Amino acid sequence: MNSQIAGSVLRQIGPHLFSTAAISRAAATGGTVHSLLAGFAGMRVAPATWVASVRFAGTVPETVDGGEAAEKSGSAADGSTGGKKEKAVVSYWGMAPAKVVKEDGTQWKWSCFKPWDSYTSNQSIDLRKHHVPITWGEKLAFWTVKSLRLPTDIFFQRRYGCRVMMLETVAAVPGMVAGMVLHLRSLRRFEHSGGWIKALLEEAENERMHLMTFMEVTQPRWYERALVFAVQGVFFNAYFLAYILSPKLAHRMVGYLEEEAIHSYTEFLKDIDAGKIENVPAPAIAIDYWRLPPNAMLRDVVMVVRADEAHHRDVNHFASDIHFQGHELRELPAPVGYH
Ligand SMILES: [Fe+2]
């Protein structure tokens, strides 16, 4: 009697608790559901059990050749692992990726960024600007960065492809740490950030795209990967602490790091022009991210990345100046979208 009542109740509330549209989508998308149900052939399955089977089965990852619910994995979507089977997740959560097309009508092939994230680099930026260190703290920041160049020079010599790729793994950390700290502060203090969270996270993402680009040109060796692992652990925590103690000096140090990055990319360009580094065609991801012409070369990529570094230099020195003059970042509008 009790089971009859329970069954009746479940039949009534089932459609409300478990969307029938979702169930039919999940059931239609994969053989997983069918194969699970096949095991119940000849059995009378209680509605709740059946619904639960569909719900849980619907979240089981499955490898298929295609289909609307198919979501390419990051590497496959980047076109860097051609020939691999596409991964798909059978799910009724309505997260099928939107079809995005480029301005010329062809399909957008990147999942890691969209057309609205791409931009044309402003290369008219002054590459030689430099903040002369005045206070003892600024001098410390300046000479800390300068002293880091020596071991970097010894380790990488003039292997600039590898060198810049490794440096980008570090360069993408400060923006993320600073953005995170400001994000948490905004929550704690119930106050706006002036756009600085977005600006700093944009910088981190931009640096990460530099890494994604140079990964297409060179690949790290095992000991270089190990070095990145160790350096990230130390640098993340050190920069986090520095940003808590003195955001003024933390931004100033990043400003100097960016000045060094400009120097490294200038040396990179010299080696390309001297024929010491082959000027290979630009990676496809770079062509779409910086809206470069289809026949762009590595040299063009290095030029736009160097311009990015100059923009990061300006943002960080500006942020430091704001603190230096006794203000908080949120008091001045952040240079969001500054490329
Ligand atoms: Fe960078």
Ligand SMILES: [Fe+2]
């Ligand atoms: Fe940078």
